[in-house]
Amino acid sequence: MNYQIDVTIxxxxxxxxxxxxxxSRAxxxxxxxxxxxVEATDGGSRTDIPSWxxxxxxxxxxxxxxxxxYRYIIRKK
Known part of the structure; x- marks a missing residue:
């Protein structure tokens, strides 16, 4: 899907x-x-970002x- 990204980390x-x-800061x-x-290369992000x-x-x-x-698209609550 295409999303309107407000901030990229x-x-x-x-x-x-x-x-x-x-x-978290962003x-x-x-x-x-x-x-x-969020764009990351650390393999731990595969579990860390979804859990966060x-x-x-x-x-x-x-x-x-x-x-x-690894790219994660997150909507702020």
Whole structure:
């Protein structure tokens, strides 16, 4: 699907827990309903980002991976 991305977080090259911390900081600045894209290369993000989204009540709309880059599209609660 195509989403209107409001903020993109480039966490490529960052190790756990940085992708989640960067996503969390960015999400705090978003309005409800805005969309966050997180791009990461850390394999741990495959479980960490979806868990963070669920735990914080945010909605994981989509997750994909291509060429070792994991992409997560999250809607702020």
């Amino acid at each position: 480039d966490a490529k090259g960052q190790k756990c827990p940085m992708p989640v911390l960067l996503a 999400a705090r600045k978003l309005e409800s309903g805005q969309i966050l894209l 989204a669920k735990d914080t009540g945010n909605e994981l709309l989509e997750r994909t991976s291509e060429d070792g880059v």
